Amino acid sequence: MLILDVYSARKGVNLWLKGKKARKRYIRHDDSFLIHFPDKHKHSELIEGLETRYRVEETTFRTIFGEKEGYRVFAPKKVARIIETQAPEAEIYNADIRREMEYLATRGLSCLTEPFQDRFDLSIPELKIFECRVGFDDSLNPSRITSIESRQFSVEGREKVIIEEFMSFTDSFDPDVILMENADIAARMMFEKCREYGIDFTLSRGKFRFLKENSYYSYGAVKHRKSALIPEGRILVDTTSFAFREYGLKGILFTSRLTGLSANLTSRFTPGTLISSYEVYEALKRGIAVPFRKRDAEKPRKIEELRKNDKGGLILQPEPGVYENVSQIDFTSMYPAIIVKYNLSPESIGNGRKGFLSTILKPLLELRIQTKRMKKLNPDVAGIDAALKWMLVTCFGYTGFRNAKFGSITVHERITAIGREILLESMRLAEESGTEVIHAMVDSIFVRNSNGSLKERIEKETGLLAEEDRYHWIAFLPKKDGFGAPARYYGLLENGEMKLRGVMARRRDTPEFIRKAQLEMFDLLRKASTIEELAKLENNLNAIYRRYFLAMKYADPEEFFIRKRISRTSYSKNSLEASAVKEMKRAGVKLSPGMEIEYVVVDFSKKIVSVRNPESIDVEYYRKLLEKAYREVEFAVRNALSSPS
Numbered sequence: 001m002l003i004l005d006v007y008s009a010r011k012g013v014n015l016w017l018k019g020k021k022a023r024k025r026y027i028r029h030d031d032s033f034l035i036h037f038p039d040k041h042k043h044s045e046l047i048e049g050l051e052t053r054y055r056v057e058e059t060t061f062r063t064i065f066g067e068k069e070g071y072r073v074f075a076p077k078k079v080a081r082i083i084e085t086q087a088p089e090a091e092i093y094n095a096d097i098r099r100e101m102e103y104l105a106t107r108g109l110s111c112l113t114e115p116f117q118d119r120f121d122l123s124i125p126e127l128k129i130f131e132c133r134v135g136f137d138d139s140l141n142p143s144r145i146t147s148i149e150s151r152q153f154s155v156e157g158r159e160k161v162i163i164e165e166f167m168s169f170t171d172s173f174d175p176d177v178i179l180m181e182n183a184d185i186a187a188r189m190m191f192e193k194c195r196e197y198g199i200d201f202t203l204s205r206g207k208f209r210f211l212k213e214n215s216y217y218s219y220g221a222v223k224h225r226k227s228a229l230i231p232e233g234r235i236l237v238d239t240t241s242f243a244f245r246e247y248g249l250k251g252i253l254f255t256s257r258l259t260g261l262s263a264n265l266t267s268r269f270t271p272g273t274l275i276s277s278y279e280v281y282e283a284l285k286r287g288i289a290v291p292f293r294k295r296d297a298e299k300p301r302k303i304e305e306l307r308k309n310d311k312g313g314l315i316l317q318p319e320p321g322v323y324e325n326v327s328q329i330d331f332t333s334m335y336p337a338i339i340v341k342y343n344l345s346p347e348s349i350g351n352g353r354k355g356f357l358s359t360i361l362k363p364l365l366e367l368r369i370q371t372k373r374m375k376k377l378n379p380d381v382a383g384i385d386a387a388l389k390w391m392l393v394t395c396f397g398y399t400g401f402r403n404a405k406f407g408s409i410t411v412h413e414r415i416t417a418i419g420r421e422i423l424l425e426s427m428r429l430a431e432e433s434g435t436e437v438i439h440a441m442v443d444s445i446f447v448r449n450s451n452g453s454l455k456e457r458i459e460k461e462t463g464l465l466a467e468e469d470r471y472h473w474i475a476f477l478p479k480k481d482g483f484g485a486p487a488r489y490y491g492l493l494e495n496g497e498m499k500l501r502g503v504m505a506r507r508r509d510t511p512e513f514i515r516k517a518q519l520e521m522f523d524l525l526r527k528a529s530t531i532e533e534l535a536k537l538e539n540n541l542n543a544i545y546r547r548y549f550l551a552m553k554y555a556d557p558e559e560f561f562i563r564k565r566i567s568r569t570s571y572s573k574n575s576l577e578a579s580a581v582k583e584m585k586r587a588g589v590k591l592s593p594g595m596e597i598e599y600v601v602v603d604f605s606k607k608i609v610s611v612r613n614p615e616s617i618d619v620e621y622y623r624k625l626l627e628k629a630y631r632e633v634e635f636a637v638r639n640a641l642s643s644p645s
Helices: 040-053 077-086 099-106 159-173 183-197 242-259 271-285 303-309 334-341 356-374 379-399 409-432 454-462 512-525 531-535 538-554 576-586 619-642
Strands: 002-009 012-018 022-028 033-036 055-063 066-074 091-093 129-136 145-149 154-156 177-180 208-211 214-218 221-225 228-231 235-238 321-331 436-441 444-448 466-478 484-493 498-501 562-565 596-603 608-610
Touching: 002 099, 012 099, 033 055, 033 077, 040 055, 040 066, 040 077, 077 091, 099 271, 129 183, 145 159, 145 183, 154 159, 159 183, 177 183, 177 242, 183 228, 183 235, 221 562, 228 235, 235 242, 242 271, 242 379, 271 356, 271 379, 321 454, 321 531, 321 619, 334 356, 334 379, 334 409, 356 379, 379 409, 409 436, 409 444, 409 454, 436 484, 454 466, 466 498, 466 619, 498 512, 512 538, 512 619, 531 619, 538 619, 562 576, 576 596, 576 608
Parallel strands: 129 177, 177 235
Antiparallel strands: 002 012, 012 022, 033 066, 033 091, 055 066, 129 145, 145 154, 208 228, 214 221, 321 444, 321 466, 436 444, 466 484, 484 498, 562 596, 596 608
């Protein structure tokens, strides 16, 4: 019997079990948390007060630092917050854990895992899937559903008829998974329309919940999560979401299995939340208490200490130009591999104890190494590989997050310090072998004229696995100051693919018309396997540029939308984003910091934009963007025969 869905219920959890049909099962699971008082006699009255209202048991529990004497309090989580205000020195554990995760982890269960199947098994169970697209009267601020289309079902016309037929179809087809474009908008609207028209809402097998919208700060930027209707007993995935875009349905289902969260949540949570949930699940499974508040947050330090310890990753700027016979040696999940190899965890630094972080990240890392190799032959594994990659990427940043349950700034700094040493060692090995290092960036080095055995030697000396990409040629673009841009380059791999990093075609804010133009230009460059052939493409490249330059005046304005993430909803200075925000508000759109908006520039000088159904564009403004895209590609052609020696 497969656990398809799980969520908290009153004084327990609801499991949806998938056999021939899905059925709900309620299981009682009382809330409780753990508490340790450094001086319990000082707080005897508080303990007595708790015992008069709740069940309280003396207990010994484990933390990553060792055992603690304390109490298990069978009370709602909100009681822990009250205790925290009355006794700030009290150490509270397991007080903010999702009830369903605690239930699953403490019993060694997880979602979407067959009986006796290991959580790290790559096979995903067969589920009944339905995919559809919902049409609206207005994509910006929809008020009416105009159509629903899929391979199995299609209807348009009157809204009531559309929704009635769709709910009837959903009820009879009874899918386990619904993949829906803009599901987080459409599902809520369908619910409201069903209530208005008196139609049974069958998108959920049981009841449903609402996930609140949320603006949050992450890696130097404000981001936003939309509100969502979460069905019970069925998985609803928004195909426009980050998770589906990056790792698809299989990645979403696999992360649900790893984290103890329902797939409805893993499809909407960030990779940082997923790796945090995985850590909490593993702690609970091992009987380790999870701290309510991190008690060793980073303290203010002198600038001299920061300069010594907090240097980040090593970057060697490339000299701008075009290079032949280049190899890129890229360490596989370098920072997680360092955590595992060097046994880095808050409780293991300086004492050699087996660390919690290194222990739980090891199976993830081993699995990532496996999926990275497998996906080349089996595309079905690509989604799981992408999900693992994102979780492992964020696990490093999470060690330095001030509220991380199992983080430590000391661990964070030790990881980057070891990473710098490994990169320097790799550069030394390259130079010893007579190979020229032309660029290095955090977890990879670019070398010219490698003898072919460098990767194996680096792996042997550092103890970390690496991947090698060989280029016919590669171009490193300059910054405005003339120095090389570390993360802006492109090149032709020996397998015939173009690798693009940091160019306009890879940016999410690039209009589709400009993206298509640059991708066509890069496609032309694939014909050149040498820098001599590259230099001969100037006329052909210019012809592509001129064709798009002239066609722009007659192109569909819908191809010129610019996507931006807003950090605020009001602006004091006039700008394109400020104008777009004003237009969105006029259209009745509710805005929050971190949301992405789209607009077409109608008149750049007057900062006039259109946020829907644009009729014209500022041709001169977009031609400048086209020229910028052209110059990025032209750089390789123009500099092909004058590359640095």
